[in-house]
Amino acid sequence: MSTERKHARTDRRPTLSVRGLSVAFSRHGGENRVVDDVSLDVWPGEIVGVIGESGSGKTLTALSALRMLPKRAQVVSGGIRLGDTEILALNEGEMRALRGDRIAFIPQDAMQALNPTMRIGRQVGEPLELHRGFSLGRAKDAAIRLLEAVHIRDAGPRSRAFPHQFSGGMQQRAMIAMGLALDPELIIADEPTTALDVTVQAQILSLIRKLQAETGTAVILITHDMGVVAEMADRVLVMKDGRAVEAGPVRNIFAMPKAPYTQALLAAVPRLGEMTGTTMPKRSVRTSEQTAPKEVVEVDNLTVRFDIRSGFFGRVERRVHAVEGIGFKMFAGETLALVGESGCGKSTTGKALLNLVPFTGDVRIAGTHTQGLRTDQMKPVRRDIQMIFQDPFASLDPRMRVGDLVAEPLRIHGLATGSELTDRVAYLFKRVGLSADLLERYPHEFSGGQRQRICIARALSLSPKIIVADESVSALDVSIQAQVLDLLQDIQNETGIAYLFISHDMGVVEQISHRVAVMYLGRFVEVGTRAQVFDNPQHPYTKALIAAVPVPDPTREKKPFSLLTGDIPSSVRPFSYEPPSAIYRDVGDGHLVAELS
Numbered sequence: 001m002s003t004e005r006k007h008a009r010t011d012r013r014p015t016l017s018v019r020g021l022s023v024a025f026s027r028h029g030g031e032n033r034v035v036d037d038v039s040l041d042v043w044p045g046e047i048v049g050v051i052g053e054s055g056s057g058k059t060l061t062a063l064s065a066l067r068m069l070p071k072r073a074q075v076v077s078g079g080i081r082l083g084d085t086e087i088l089a090l091n092e093g094e095m096r097a098l099r100g101d102r103i104a105f106i107p108q109d110a111m112q113a114l115n116p117t118m119r120i121g122r123q124v125g126e127p128l129e130l131h132r133g134f135s136l137g138r139a140k141d142a143a144i145r146l147l148e149a150v151h152i153r154d155a156g157p158r159s160r161a162f163p164h165q166f167s168g169g170m171q172q173r174a175m176i177a178m179g180l181a182l183d184p185e186l187i188i189a190d191e192p193t194t195a196l197d198v199t200v201q202a203q204i205l206s207l208i209r210k211l212q213a214e215t216g217t218a219v220i221l222i223t224h225d226m227g228v229v230a231e232m233a234d235r236v237l238v239m240k241d242g243r244a245v246e247a248g249p250v251r252n253i254f255a256m257p258k259a260p261y262t263q264a265l266l267a268a269v270p271r272l273g274e275m276t277g278t279t280m281p282k283r284s285v286r287t288s289e290q291t292a293p294k295e296v297v298e299v300d301n302l303t304v305r306f307d308i309r310s311g312f313f314g315r316v317e318r319r320v321h322a323v324e325g326i327g328f329k330m331f332a333g334e335t336l337a338l339v340g341e342s343g344c345g346k347s348t349t350g351k352a353l354l355n356l357v358p359f360t361g362d363v364r365i366a367g368t369h370t371q372g373l374r375t376d377q378m379k380p381v382r383r384d385i386q387m388i389f390q391d392p393f394a395s396l397d398p399r400m401r402v403g404d405l406v407a408e409p410l411r412i413h414g415l416a417t418g419s420e421l422t423d424r425v426a427y428l429f430k431r432v433g434l435s436a437d438l439l440e441r442y443p444h445e446f447s448g449g450q451r452q453r454i455c456i457a458r459a460l461s462l463s464p465k466i467i468v469a470d471e472s473v474s475a476l477d478v479s480i481q482a483q484v485l486d487l488l489q490d491i492q493n494e495t496g497i498a499y500l501f502i503s504h505d506m507g508v509v510e511q512i513s514h515r516v517a518v519m520y521l522g523r524f525v526e527v528g529t530r531a532q533v534f535d536n537p538q539h540p541y542t543k544a545l546i547a548a549v550p551v552p553d554p555t556r557e558k559k560p561f562s563l564l565t566g567d568i569p570s571s572v573r574p575f576s577y578e579p580p581s582a583i584y585r586d587v588g589d590g591h592l593v594a595e596l597s
Contacts (some may be wrong), residue, residue, distance in 0.1 A: 013083065014041040015186050015218035016065060021078035023069065023242075024058050034073070035060050036242045040188065044216040047208075049223060049250065051265065053477045054449025058222050059108070066105055067095050067221075082186065099149030101131045104179040105162045105556040108191040108222075109444070110171035111391055120149070121159025123180045131182055146177035151203055153343070154572060168340025168390045168471070169504075176204055183215055190222045193447075197504055198343055198548040205232055205550075224449075224477035227268040227507070227550030230254060238262045248506040250554045269484040270507035271338065272549045276535055281335065281489070281512050296498050297330035297353065298463050302361040304348050304522075308572065313539055321571045322348040324579055330466065335497040337509040337530075340519035341543065343571070346502045347390065349519075350468040353386055353500065354378075366465055383413060386459040390471040390502075392451035393401075396443040403429075403439030406458045413462060428457040435485055449476045456484065459493065470502045485512055506549045510534050518542045521571050523582055528591035538593040558560040 025034035035057040042048050050058045063069050065080050065087060080087040082102060090098065099105070107113045115123060124146055125139030134142065140159070147155040149154040150173040163171055176192055187208070193201040205228065208219060221232055229236060229250065234251045238246040238261065246259040259264045275281075286568040302324040307316040323345040330336050338346045352359045355370045355378050361372045366384045373381070384408075389395040396405055407425045410416045416424050426436040432453040441449055452472065459467055469488070473481045489512065491497055503509050509516060509530075516533040518526040518541065537543045573579075 014081075015046075015083065016040070016042040016220070017079075017081045018065070019079045020063060021061060021080065022076045023064055023073055024076045024250065025070075025073050029071070031076070033076070033243050035064070035236065036529070037078075038239070038242075038244050039236055040244075040247075042218045042220055044185075044218055045212050046234045047212070047219040047221055047232050049221045049229040049236045050239060051223065051226070051229060051236060051477070053224075053479055054447040056239040058239045061239070061448075062105075062190060062220055062222060065186075065188065066099060066103060067092075068105070069101075079549065082235075096323045096517055097131075100184075101182055102184055103186045103188065104182065104184040106179040106187065106189040106192040109391070110175045111163060111168070111394055114171060116163055119160050119162060119295045120174050124159070124181065124349055125173060127181050141225070142181070143177070146181055149207065150174070150177045150178075152177075155429040157572075165348065167343045171355055173200065173204070173342075176207075180207065183499050184217060186218045186220070187219045188222075191224070192221070193223075193225070193228060198504060198545055198550075201228075201550070202375075202548040207294035224481070225550065226266065226478060226552040230552045230554040230556075231550040238265070254552070254554050265477075266552075267452060267480055268478045269413070269552050270478075270482075270505075270511050272507045272510060272534075272546070274512050274531070277531060281514060281530065291574075292364075293331035293333050293496070295329050296332050296366055297328075297500070298362070298364040299329070299353075300350055302325040302326050302349065302359055302363060304345070304352055304357055304359045307575075316575050316576055318572050319577070321450045321522050321573055321579060324353065325361070325582060326517075326519075326522075326524055327361075328517060328524075328527070330498045330500065332465065332498055333492060334514045335492070335499040335501050335512055337501045337503060337513035337516045338519055338542075339503060339506065339509055339516060342504070345522040345571075345584040346519055347470050350387060350470050350500055350502055353468055354382065354385055356387075378411075383462050384464050385466040385468065386462060386464045387468040388452075388455050388459045390468060390474070392414075392455045393443060393449065395455055396451060397425045398443055398550060401440050401442060402446070402454050406454065406461055409458060409461045414463070424461070425457075428461055431460070431487060433480065433487075437466065449480055452476060453480070453484065456487075463495065464497065466500065468500045468502070471504070472501075473508060474503070474505065481508070488512070506534075506546060523594065524592070525594040527584075529589075532589070534590040536591070538587055538591070564581050 018038060018040040021035055021038045022033060024031045024033045047062040052058050066076055075088060077591055091544045121140055121143040125143035128134040128142055144155045144159050147159055152158055152170060152173055166174065178189060195206055212363055223229060233250045235243055235248065236250050238259060240261045246262045253262065254266065257266055302323055303325050306320040306322060307586045308320065309315060310317050338349060340346055348357060353363060355373060365381050368381050370381060403425050406428055407421055410424060420526045425439065429436050434453055456472060456565060473484050476484060488499065503510060515529055517524050518539065520541050526533060526542045533542060537546055583595040585595060589595055
């Protein structure tokens, strides 16, 4: 960092000052104001948390500071200053020089932000080439170090991968590495840890803190995770319907919220440990007197491996052991949660249940063996099992209206037509908290959380027996998250549907699950009931996951976030490698723990 930059950060003036900001969309000749008279100061070395429900205007407020608003949106009043620089007065060339250098942006949706045609290492190193004049080789070496810093395994080889070859969490870590590359004055982080498991989240938050301590960097942290806000923020701005409804020091906001909306947000926060001593999920109505539920999923020795080819002839020299010999059963009316770090095999397991990836082993869905079935043979099976994907935007066709997207499964399976179809879609929208007036809109016109609710409505359209929910509430703010979890539980109580709930949010998992399977490097390391795993964790990795969960209490001493440091073993192995069989011990009542090797 230059001497001038350091001096600028010690001046007693805000790094970023927003005054009376209003942003509007032009629509049908009129104006729809989505940010209304918002003011905000962010001081050097300070983290300001911006919270609010999806569509509240928090991301648009941040994008205004970057001059990256959507085409139909514009700032209609107000001012934005970065130090002495009036951002709204800059031309595009001047603004381009400022972005990435003085202001870094870490977006919510990493897959949409990354260039699918460029290798990860080149993208991470590109800001150093453009703004610091690094040579290609020097930028490549720096990119590898940055990827290592955000805990990407095998950073050298993985830097040559393309974005689609990374899991969602790994994509987000690559974006964070890119944002930290130039040591900016201000970092705008839009849900930067949404796709990350809690251990990696803890490491990323630690990196941001370290950067602040060394450089005085200011941070705007947009998040729906109140635990992250409590752990990280100095001050909080609460937004609703485009307006700031409350602002103040984080301790005051959590201890004495004044606005009814802030009170509702805090009341909806899942708190790890509040289920201690209970045996059933928070919202379940199942009782021990009920008859034994029917098996709807049976998995035996499920193995998924991906070949890595190299050399002139493209020979297979290594393999990714994504899932390695796991087995489990799911029952009607039950939620089995899969938890573990990004890349551990959770999502791959879910995709294998729908036959979306090649696998070996035995998978039975409602009694039907699915291995080797063609797409047409899988069609009736997929009436019984549906999936809610992690990335809502990537799973929605941008050319189709959302009403048609939700209606499409019903049309394909011939379950409804005409007015019956229209009424069914409107009902599904209402059930997930969306108005039927939105049916004619396109996916890009919705926030991330709203798009996820559309995906949930589509998954429910066929009334399946099983839903694989892959981070299905990770993009939602806590108030909507609570509503969706209530919705999922209500449907389960009414219909006996089973959920394979894939999540990194341990607080949510504790509330919704009947049983929990903890995954690490493609294998289960601990399996048991919710009470067994959360009240009496046995495996060191399970203990680390629970210990890393940020607590929504700003009065607690800040954690050092030193968990699981050092190199993480890789699931990439030589072609000839055959893993040893897993050995489990039963510590009581079916609570299984993998033996340490």
